[in-house]
Each structure stands twice: as structure tokens, then as C-alpha cells.
Amino acid sequence: MSAKGKSIVIRGATVVNPDAMFVADVRIADGVIEAIGDALTGDIVLEASGCYVSSGFVDLHTHLREPGKEEAETIESGSRAAVLGGFTAVVAMPNTDPAQDNVATVQFVRDRGRAVGLCEVIPSGCITVGRLGAQLVPFEQLAKEGVTLFTDDGTGVQDALVMQRALMVAQRLNLTLSQHCEVASMTVGAVMHDGACCSTMGVPGWPSAAEEEMVRRDIELVRMTGAREHFMHLSTKGSVELVRAAKAEGLPVTAEVTPHHISLTDELLSGFDPIFKVNPPLRTMADISALREGLTDGTIDAIATDHAPHAGHTKEQTLDTAPPGMLGLETALGVVNTAVTLSPQKIAAVMSWNPAVIASISDHQGRPIAVGEPAHIAVWDTTTVWSVSRDELASRSTNTPYHGMELRGRVRHTIYNGQLVVQEGKALA
Amino acid sequence: MSSTSTASSEILGVTDVDKALKRIAHEIVERNSDLSDVVIVGMQTGGTWIASRLHNNIAQISPAVSVPLGAVDISMYRDDFSLRPLVLSAPTDIPVDLTGRTVVLVDDVLFTGRTVRAALEALNDHGRPRAVQLAVMVDRGHRELPIRPDYVGKNIPTHFSDEVSVGPDGVTVVTASGESQ
Amino acid sequence: MKHLLSTRDLGTEDIVSILAMADHMAEINSRAVPKVPALRGRTVASVFFEDSTRTRLSFETAATRLSAEVMTFTASSSSVNKGESLRDTIETLSAMGVDAFVVRHKSSGAPQQITQWTDAAVINAGDGWHQHPTQALLDAYTITRNFNELNSMQGRTVAIVGDIKHSRVARSGIDVFTRLGAKVVLVAPTAFLPSSLDGWGVTTADSLDEVIGVVDVVYMLRIQRERIDAAQMPSLREYSSLFALTPERAARMQSHALLLHPGPINRGVEMIVDPSLVPGSRILQQVTNGISIRMAVLFSLLGGDATTTLQNGVEA
Numbered sequence: 055m056s057a058k059g060k061s062i063v064i065r066g067a068t069v070v071n072p073d074a075m076f077v078a079d080v081r082i083a084d085g086v087i088e089a090i091g092d093a094l095t096g097d098i099v100l101e102a103s104g105c106y107v108s109s110g111f112v113d114l115h116t117h118l119r120e121p122g123k124e125e126a127e128t129i130e131s132g133s134r135a136a137v138l139g140g141f142t143a144v145v146a147m148p149n150t151d152p153a154q155d156n157v158a159t160v161q162f163v164r165d166r167g168r169a170v171g172l173c174e175v176i177p178s179g180c181i182t183v184g185r186l187g188a189q190l191v192p193f194e195q196l197a198k199e200g201v202t203l204f205t206d207d208g209t210g211v212q213d214a215l216v217m218q219r220a221l222m223v224a225q226r227l228n229l230t231l232s233q234h235c236e237v238a239s240m241t242v243g244a245v246m247h248d249g250a251c252c253s254t255m256g257v258p259g260w261p262s263a264a265e266e267e268m269v270r271r272d273i274e275l276v277r278m279t280g281a282r283e284h285f286m287h288l289s290t291k292g293s294v295e296l297v298r299a300a301k302a303e304g305l306p307v308t309a310e311v312t313p314h315h316i317s318l319t320d321e322l323l324s325g326f327d328p329i330f331k332v333n334p335p336l337r338t339m340a341d342i343s344a345l346r347e348g349l350t351d352g353t354i355d356a357i358a359t360d361h362a363p364h365a366g367h368t369k370e371q372t373l374d375t376a377p378p379g380m381l382g383l384e385t386a387l388g389v390v391n392t393a394v395t396l397s398p399q400k401i402a403a404v405m406s407w408n409p410a411v412i413a414s415i416s417d418h419q420g421r422p423i424a425v426g427e428p429a430h431i432a433v434w435d436t437t438t439v440w441s442v443s444r445d446e447l448a449s450r451s452t453n454t455p456y457h458g459m460e461l462r463g464r465v466r467h468t469i470y471n472g473q474l475v476v477q478e479g480k481a482l483a
Numbered sequence: 484m485s486s487t488s489t490a491s492s493e494i495l496g497v498t499d500v501d502k503a504l505k506r507i508a509h510e511i512v513e514r515n516s517d518l519s520d521v522v523i524v525g526m527q528t529g530g531t532w533i534a535s536r537l538h539n540n541i542a543q544i545s546p547a548v549s550v551p552l553g554a555v556d557i558s559m560y561r562d563d564f565s566l567r568p569l570v571l572s573a574p575t576d577i578p579v580d581l582t583g584r585t586v587v588l589v590d591d592v593l594f595t596g597r598t599v600r601a602a603l604e605a606l607n608d609h610g611r612p613r614a615v616q617l618a619v620m621v622d623r624g625h626r627e628l629p630i631r632p633d634y635v636g637k638n639i640p641t642h643f644s645d646e647v648s649v650g651p652d653g654v655t656v657v658t659a660s661g662e663s664q
Numbered sequence: 665m666k667h668l669l670s671t672r673d674l675g676t677e678d679i680v681s682i683l684a685m686a687d688h689m690a691e692i693n694s695r696a697v698p699k700v701p702a703l704r705g706r707t708v709a710s711v712f713f714e715d716s717t718r719t720r721l722s723f724e725t726a727a728t729r730l731s732a733e734v735m736t737f738t739a740s741s742s743s744v745n746k747g748e749s750l751r752d753t754i755e756t757l758s759a760m761g762v763d764a765f766v767v768r769h770k771s772s773g774a775p776q777q778i779t780q781w782t783d784a785a786v787i788n789a790g791d792g793w794h795q796h797p798t799q800a801l802l803d804a805y806t807i808t809r810n811f812n813e814l815n816s817m818q819g820r821t822v823a824i825v826g827d828i829k830h831s832r833v834a835r836s837g838i839d840v841f842t843r844l845g846a847k848v849v850l851v852a853p854t855a856f857l858p859s860s861l862d863g864w865g866v867t868t869a870d871s872l873d874e875v876i877g878v879v880d881v882v883y884m885l886r887i888q889r890e891r892i893d894a895a896q897m898p899s900l901r902e903y904s905s906l907f908a909l910t911p912e913r914a915a916r917m918q919s920h921a922l923l924l925h926p927g928p929i930n931r932g933v934e935m936i937v938d939p940s941l942v943p944g945s946r947i948l949q950q951v952t953n954g955i956s957i958r959m960a961v962l963f964s965l966l967g968g969d970a971t972t973t974l975q976n977g978v979e980a
Contacts, residue, residue, distance in 0.1 A: 253861070326777060561702075
């Protein structure tokens with residue numbers, strides 16, 4: 055980790071800002087962007103011609119597993135994986151043990167993130183106590199601790215009345231609720247997308263309707279309450295269409311999609327390998343096409359990884375008993391860039407600017423590269439071809455579905471709070 | 484295996500084969516005073532046509548006695564050293580209980596002896612023969628087990644890598660080295 | 665070919681080869697001493713995580729008739745729940761020296777995963793709802809040998825009746841019968857059909873009455889009472905009235921038509937008629953044929969020159 059006081063110059067990269075793109079040197083010192091120009095000098099020089107420089111990426115959906123499942127990941131290993139993926143802020147999902155439905159746990163996660171100091175860790179809160187779907191959490195208390203995003207992720211809030219009440223509170227307190235859309239009664243025992251592949255394999259299926267039903271319901275509740283809602287990990291064509299129509303109507307909804315849902319299909323499960331088991335499941339090419347289109351036309355605002363580490367032995371079980379979930383932080387940019395052709399500004403928008411707004415941290419994350427702005431920065435390219443190896447990832451777990459696959463596009467350097475935390479693809483701490 | 488030139492020579496022609504089969508049939512009749520005890524069993528698949536011809540020849544020599552004809556498939560009895568390929572449409576068919584009988588086992592080529600060993604084991608699963616005699620068209624040497632034929636069409640010394648093919652039209656030896664026999 | 669995990673591992677040529685080899689095995693089974701030394705010195709371990717005495721005995725008998733050694737591991741669900749993972753169980757058994765695992769498991773795909781943890785051959789004896797390859801092979805064997813068309817089921821219609829969605833027997837059978845040229849019609853309520861029949865090459869019928877008089881084979885699947893409740897079907901009677909084989913329906917079968925069932929039969933549920941009173945019943949023959957087919961499969965995978973006979977699913 056570079057000592058405080060060392061200035062960093064990123065040389066020759068293309069600056070990616072919402073209003074402009076241009077080649078320039080960028081100097082960082084004392085935690086902020088100090089200068090933008092030509093032939094700048096500094097203590098640490100990073101040659102970056104052919105690369106892009108933008109605000110650091112923001113992940114709306116990361117499972118850091120601490121407290122409770124430290125054998126899979128910790129706040130420290132997760133933070134390291136995050137910065138290697140170019141993320142300078144992650145929203146930590148609340149399905150920890152104990153869950154983030156109380157002040158003590160939220161404080162623990164936030165403070166641990168600060169102590170590790172590799173990226174900003176923003177704890178999310180549950181919507182209901184224990185994520186059991188019945189009793190609402192103390193929203194005001196948690197909001198005082200800095201929680202802005204609430205979700206029962208892992209499950210959706212099944213009861214419409216509970217969700218309606220939660221939205222009313224969120225509306226009053228200016229908070230954002232995120233929904234994992236899944237009607238549980240339709241997905242009992244489900245292992246993968248309920249389609250042709252599933253029928254041949256003889257396993258219980260997860261129908262698209264189970265997601266779309268809750269998307270539809272929540273759009274209705276948003277219309278009723280006027281509250282904001284964010285839809286997590288959309289996975290079906292129908293969901294995209296519902297959100298598109300809701301936005302056209304002017305409703306305050308946003309949506310995210312994971313890299314795996316725009317790149318992998320259900321056919322990968324035909325070998326019964328639990329590495330490809332995830333919730334919501336991988337679906338068909340038709341769904342992937344619709345999700346990609348949703349990303350390009352703005353229906354989907356953000357990429358969110360749903361980084362879900364699982365200890366090795368847990369994925370060595372049968373498909374039906376293995377836990378769902380895939381790693382995502384370190385491969386996000388590569389997968390997105392390989393799966394869809396997006397302009398650098400669009401990449402920065404969906405991976406940094408938009409998620410920063412949704413997480414209500416856009417006052418210091420997802421900022422333009424301009425003098426005086428806080429130095430949370432990612433330097434990345436869209437051309438480096440690299441091969442993913444599960445043993446070379448910083449995550450404590452190895453459950454990446456991309457092992458052995460080639461991706462195009464890589465994060466080179468990451469700067470958090472003015473400190474160089476990743477240099478030439480290697481974590482410095 | 485590097486490519487080598489091959490040379491093929493016909494050792495026996497069609498008439499030679501006929502004569503050999505007539506001679507062997509006479510030898511079988513001569514040797515087995517009570518022909519009614521005899522059962523002829525051809526080895527699948529190379530020995531069945533020979534067994535059939537011997538059966539016909541014996542019927543002409545001793546028309547009064549009816550000698551049963553059968554076939555034995557040894558695919559379930561091979562040891563791992565057996566060189567015989569597995570052919571599926573050639574089952575075992577032994578029409579009588581072999582207990583107390585003299586079996587004349589018939590094959591086209593006697594080589595390492597392993598196929599005959601397997602056949603002996605197979606025959607034992609159909610009764611307990613009093614005796615088993617072995618008739619072959621060609622004995623090409625290279626025995627790996629203590630097995631000897633009772634009736635031989637022709638003794639032909641060969642190299643281990645040679646291929647011997649036997650049919651009603653004759654017997655041919657193909658050598659890999661280019662030397663003709 | 666190393667494993668038999670699914671009927672899809674077999675090319676049509678392989679299926680025909682196995683059926684022909686079962687003829688050899690049937691001859692052996694007809695002898696006074698039905699035993700040959702073909703697999704002497706080999707060890708076959710039957711690993712049944714899900715109870716099934718009849719399938720296990722069938723495989724063990726097949727192995728013993730080929731002179732293989734047999735090891736039996738039956739895991740009640742609680743012993744595996746003691747925490748030993750599937751991987752540890754297989755690796756432990758492998759270390760005892762096993763040439764082939766015969767595996768039954770309640771989870772689809774378990775045999776496939778097992779192949780990662782052992783060098784032995786793996787034979788799927790039934791995994792979840794997914795596949796039961798030897799059942800389909802013995803069924804095809806029974807049908808072809810009864811109709812005397814050894815290598816094909818071209819032009820034959822087979823009605824498969826019951827809970828298709830949850831049936832590994834149906835999935836395997838549909839694959840084998842259609843590839844041998846048969847026309848397969850599925851007779852089941854919607855709740856018992858898979859959500860997609862894309863690529864299955866089958867037709868469907870809403871009741872047994874629709875097809876009973878025109879098919880060549882009536883294949884009854886066993887129905888579990890619990891599934892009738894779970895499928896929100898009003899009652900057992902409702903199911904039986906449309907889909908059970910009653911004496912009246914059995915009487916309408918064509919005179920040459922065969923009745924098959926994978927067993928065990930749920931009398932009073934899918935079978936109202938006593939099968940022994942149905943002239944076309946070949947249910948007991950299926951059991952006998954099961955041994956020949958399993959001997960053929962074991963010999964194909966473990967026998968000396970086995971690799972020359974099966975083409976690894978590649979059409980010759």
C-alpha cells in the first residue's frame with residue numbers, strides 16, 4: 055500500500071466523463087484529483103495509454119459473508135476482490151448471520167470495512183427482521199447508521215401488505231428498497247430455469263413467471279405509494295418489458311442485471327455442475343438478448359455482480375443440494391465487455407455513475423474525473439484478453455463459472471481514497 | 484507399427500481343403516469306435532463351417548449314425564490375452580447334454596491355444612464330457628499353453644505377426660515382413 | 665465407452681449392440697448353471713443411496729453371473745446426513761478397489777458428479793427424475809424380442825401412462841424408443857407432464873381411453889399417492905378414472921399389444937386390473953430380461969475387449 059502523501063499520475067489514458075471523453079494525464083494527491091493535463095509528474099507513474107480512466111465501479115449487490123460465513127469470504131477478502139475488479143464501493147448484502155436487520159451488525163460491517171480500508175463498504179439493511187417477511191426492521195435507526203438501501207435479498211418479500219408498508223416507510227424517509235423478485239410458492243425445490251433443458255434433465259424448475267409476478271406486483275405498489283424501488287438481478291425477458299413500461303410511465307423504478315445473466319445460458323447446467331446454479335437461474339438466449347437490449351436502451355440502469363462466494367466443498371454436492379451463487383467481482387468488467395458491445399461511457403454509466411446514484415452515494419462515488427473530486431478511480435481497458443483461473447482469484451472461494459474461459463477487458467489499476475490499491479492487476483495489500 | 488510391405492501366399496487351394504476335410508472325417512470315424520457318443524462342436528465363428536462340413540462328411544461315411552452338431556461361443560470365457568475379436572451374432576448352441584460324450588471341438592486355426600482353453604471351459608458348462616478331441620484346419624505353431632490337436636489339416640510354420648486366413652476356397656498366409664512362405 | 669449415465673450416452677448402434685449381447689446373456693441364463701467367468705477378478709460395488717431392493721438384486725445377480733465380486737453399500741438417508749459428503753463416500757469405496765459403481769441416488773445428476781471422484785466405471789441405476797438407462801434398455805429388449813424385430817421399433821406405437829414429469833423411467837424410455845423408430849404418446853394430466861416437450865418427439869393424449877385400442881405397447885408408470893395430492897388433483901379416483909388400467913380398458917387392448925410396467929405395481933392406483941389376467945402382460949418377463957440386459961451392460965463396460973463393441977455414442 056502506497057504511503058500517505060505519495061502522488062500518483064495516470065499517464066495517457068482516455069478520461070471517461072458523462073459529458074466528454076479525452077486523453078489526458080491525471081494526478082492524484084491527498085485523496086483527491088489534483089490536476090488533469092499533459093506531461094504531469096508524480097511519485098508513482100502509471101503508464102496507461104490505450105486504457106480508460108473513470109470513477110471507480112460501484113457494486114449494488116455483493117455478498118461479503120461476514121459475519122457468519124467467513125470460510126467462504128470475509129470483508130477483507132471481499133474488498134480485495136472488489137478492488138481487483140475496479141470497484142471502489144460495494145453494497146454489502148444483509149443475509150449475513152446475524153442478519154443486517156439491527157444496528158449492531160450494521161455497525162460491525164461498516165466499521166470492519168473501514169478498518170480494512172481497501173474500498174468503501176456500505177452495509178444494506180434487511181426489509182424484514184431475519185428476512186422472514188413479517189416484521190419490518192427499524193428503518194430510522196438503520197438509516198441513522200448510514201444505510202440507504204434495504205433488501206431481503208436471498209428471498210423476496212412474499213406478502214404484498216408487508217411490502218406496501220415498507221414502501222410507505224421508505225417513501226417517508228427517502229430510502230430505497232431493493233427487491234429480489236421470486237414468488238416462493240412457485241419455486242419450491244427449484245434448481246434451474248424451467249424450460250426445455252430442465253425438462254430433459256428431470257429437475258424442479260424456476261419459472262420466469264415466479265420473477266415476473268413479483269415485478270408486476272411491486273410496480274403496482276410503487277404506483278400506489280410513490281416510493282422508489284430498485285429491482286435486483288433481473289433475469290427474464292418479461293421482467294425487462296415490465297420495467298420498460300413502468301419507466302415509460304414515469305414511475306421511480308430502477309433495475310440491475312448481473313454479468314452472468316447476460317452471458318450464460320441454462321444449457322450449461324446439462325452436465326449437472328452446481329457451479330452454474332444461481333438464484334435467479336441462468337435462462338435462455340431469448341432472455342439474454344432481452345437483458346442485453348435492456349442494458350443498452352437504459353431500461354436496466356446498472357450492472358451488479360451478486361458476488362456470492364461459497365466454500366469449495368459446498369459446490370461438490372448434488373445439484374439439488376448445492377447452494378446457489380457465483381463469484382462476480384473480479385470478472386465483472388471482462389464479462390460485460392465480452393458479452394455486450396458498450397461504449398466506454400456506457401460502461402462507466404452502468405458500472406459506476408448509475409449505481410452510485412441508486413446507492414445514494416453519488417456525492418462522493420461515481421463522480422466525474424475533475425479537479426477536486428475524491429480519488430476513487432478505476433483504470434481499465436476493453437482489449438486485454440485474459441483467461442480466468444479460479445485458483446488465481448483473490449476471493450476466498452473459487453466458485454466462478456468462468457474458470458478456463460477467455461474474457462476481453464481488464465482492470466489495470468484501482469485507486470481508493472487516493473491510495474493505489476491495485477497496480478497492474480495485482481492487489482497491493 | 485511402421486508400414487511394411489505385405490506378401491500373401493496361398494498355402495492350400497480349394498481342392499486341398501476338400502481333401503483335408505475328407506481325411507479328417509475318416510480319422511474321426513476311425514478313432515471313435517462308438518460314433519454315437521460323439522458330438523461335433525464348431526468354435527464361433529471360424530470353426531462352424533468346418534464343423535458343418537465334417538458333420539456332412541461323417542454322415543456320408545457312416546450314414547447309420549446321427550452325430551449331433553453344435554456351436555460354442557467363447558466371448559464370455561476369454562482371458563485378456565485372447566486375440567479373437569468379439570462378434571455378437573454368434574451364440575452358443577449345444578443341442579444335447581455333453582455329459583459322458585466325446586466332443587470333437589473344431590476350429591479353423593490353432594495358434595496360442597488360448598481360444599481352445601476358453602472353449603474347454605465353456606463346454607464344461609454344458610455337461611461333463613468324457614473326452615474332448617480337437618480338430619483344426621491349420622496348426623500355425625506359437626503355442627502358449629499345453630494344448631495339442633488330434634486332427635490337423637496342415638501344419639504351417641508362421642511368424643507370430645503373420646495373418647492366417649482359412650476359408651472353403653483355401654488357406655492364405657499374409658506376412659508383414661515381405662517374405663513369402 | 666467408460667460409463668453408462670444416460671441413454672443419451674449411447675448411439676443407436678450401441679443400443680442395438682447391447683440388445684444383441686443380451687441375447688447371449690439370455691442363453692447363459694437359460695442354462696442349468698447360469699454363470700460364466702467373463703468378469704472374474706472384477707469388483708462391482710452397488711451404491712444405493714435410495715432404497716430399491718429389486719434393482720439392486722438385479723444388478724448384483726447380473727454381476728455374480730459374470731463371476732464378478734459384488735460389494736453392497738446402502739446408505740439410509742441418515743447415514744449420509746451424518747455429514748459424510750457424497751465425494752468422501754465414493755473416494756472411500758474406490759480406495760477399496762472397485763472396477764464399477766452401480767449407483768442409485770435421489771438427486772438427478774449424482775452419478776455424473778461421481779465420475780469426477782473415481783477411476784471406476786459408473787453405471788446409473790436411477791438418479792432422481794433424470795434417467796434409468798438399464799430400465800429403458802430392458803424395456804426395448806422386451807418389446808423388440810416380443811415383436812421379433814430385433815434391431816428396431818419402427819412403426820410401433822408406445823403409450824407411456826402416468827407421472828411423466830417425475831419419471832426417470834419415462835425419460836430414458838422415451839429417448840430409446842423414439843431413437844429405435846417408435847411413436848411415443850404420453851398419457852398424463854398436465855400436472856404430470858414436464859413444462860417443455862421441445863425436442864422430445866412425442867405426442868400427448870388426455871386420457872387412456874383415447875389410445876388404449878390403437879397402441880402396440882401400453883407402458884404403465886407407477887403413481888405415488890403423495891404426488892396426486894401435490895399436483896392439486898382432486899382425488900385418487902379422479903386420476904384413476906382417466907388414467908388407470910382397468911379390466912375394461914385392458915380388454916380393449918389390441919390382441920398383440922403388450923403391457924409393461926417398471927415395478928413395483930401400485931395395485932388400486934395405476935393398475936386396477938390384475939396384470940396376470942392381461943394376456944399381453946410382459947411384466948415378469950421384464951424382470952428376467954433385466955438380468956440379461958444388466959449382464960450385457962456390465963460386460964460392455966468391463967469385459968476384456970469391450971471398447972471395440974460400443975462406439976461411445978458416435979453413430980457408426
